[in-house]
Amino acid sequence: MTEYQAFRVELKDRIAHVVINRPEKVNAMNAAFWDEIVDIFRWVDDTDAVRVVVLTGEGKHFSAGIDLQLLAQAASGLGSDIGRNAELLRRKILKLQASLNAVDNCRKPVIAAIQGYCLGGAIDLISACDMRYCTLDAQFSIKEIDMGMAADVGTLQRLPRIIGDGLMRELAYTGRNVNGQEAQSIGLVNRAYPDQASLMQAVLELAAQIAEKSPLAIRGTKEMIRYMRDHRVDDGLEYIATWNAAMLQSADLKVAMAAHMSKQKPDFAD
Structure with a gap:
């Protein structure tokens, strides 16, 4: 360090x-x-x-x-x-x-x-x-x-x-x-x-x-919140649609759903 x-x-x-x-x-x-x-x-x-x-x-x-x-x-x-x-x-x-x-x-x-x-x-x-x-x-x-x-x-x-x-x-x-x-x-x-x-x-x-949360989900959430400070609601909705068109294909969703179904803590990759 x-x-x-x-x-x-x-x-x-x-x-x-x-x-x-x-x-x-x-x-x-x-x-x-x-x-x-x-x-x-x-x-x-x-x-x-x-x-x-x-x-x-x-x-x-x-x-x-x-x-x-x-x-x-x-x-x-x-x-x-x-x-x-x-x-x-x-x-x-x-x-x-x-x-x-x-x-x-x-x-x-x-x-x-x-x-x-x-x-x-x-x-x-x-x-x-x-x-x-x-x-x-x-x-x-x-x-x-x-x-x-x-x-x-x-x-x-x-x-x-x-x-x-x-x-x-x-x-x-x-x-x-x-x-x-x-x-x-x-x-x-x-x-x-x-x-x-x-x-x-x-x-x-x-x-x-x-x-403990999905780092991709945290990244997307922070980006959308920050974006909305300076944009209209419809701009934000358009942006999150484009963003999630890619991010919803992440393995993190499968990990999260499997953990939820088995009532265990998910372990997300960096």
């Missing part, structure tokens, strides 16, 4: 555990984070043995968001020409967006397990995941407004589809904190747990359940 500066990655029982590993910096998202997350999710996509990803943060907090040193470095690289500055900043922003697009575009389900701080850029990150779970003491905040800027790496684009437009606007305009209980009530997370141990136990049990 590759050694990373900002992450620790483990594969066990078909579950890839991707851990933001900068606890001394509250898991702030530094330059290495943005480069390495692309490589990690490319590996996840390319590795058939991976069925599902669990994304966590090492230590007391999930992540305090983008490392302020990274912003300072970007500012120090600006010159006197406004047009060239704008072109440089635009390229940097698009590169950051591409890093989190790698999570969103991943063929495998990605589950975020969140404890402590989940601020600013970390909201962009979890918005790109399939599902989110947290501890009751978790703290969520779209912090960019307090830094005098608009969030630009995915929160404003993805979060309305998760919690609704009105609530997203409230949180984006105020930057106020949301605890774990409220996060569950507004649909930001599926469920909140009393502590990190119970959170991880529940999330890993869920991941194991998903890992």
Whole structure:
């Protein structure tokens, strides 16, 4: 397994555990984070043995968001020409967006397990995941407004589809904190747990359940859900018809039906 500066990655029982590993910096998202997350999710996509990803943060907090040193470095690289500055900043922003697009575009389900701080850029990150779970003491905040800027790496684009437009606007305009209980009530997370141990136990049990399913069926299901964010219902129905014209010929259907008939657990190929 590759050694990373900002992450620790483990594969066990078909579950890839991707851990933001900068606890001394509250898991702030530094330059290495943005480069390495692309490589990690490319590996996840390319590795058939991976069925599902669990994304966590090492230590007391999930992540305090983008490392302020990274912003300072970007500012120090600006010159006197406004047009060239704008072109440089635009390229940097698009590169950051591409890093989190790698999570969103991943063929495998990605589950975020969140404890402590989940601020600013970390909201962009979890918005790109399939599902989110947290501890009751978790703290969520779209912090960019307090830094005098608009969030630009995915929160404003993805979060309305998760919690609704009105609530997203409230949180984006105020930057106020949301605890774990409220996060569950507004649909930001599926469920909140009393502590990190119970959170991880529940999330890993869920991941194991998903890992037992047909990987082709999971892939198709995720692709259809993602496709429907940006398309009409009839577009989605046309797409799934074309997709399943091929996928319904998979051996996984025979395996699933045989297991159902014999009341045994199916064992699907990678």
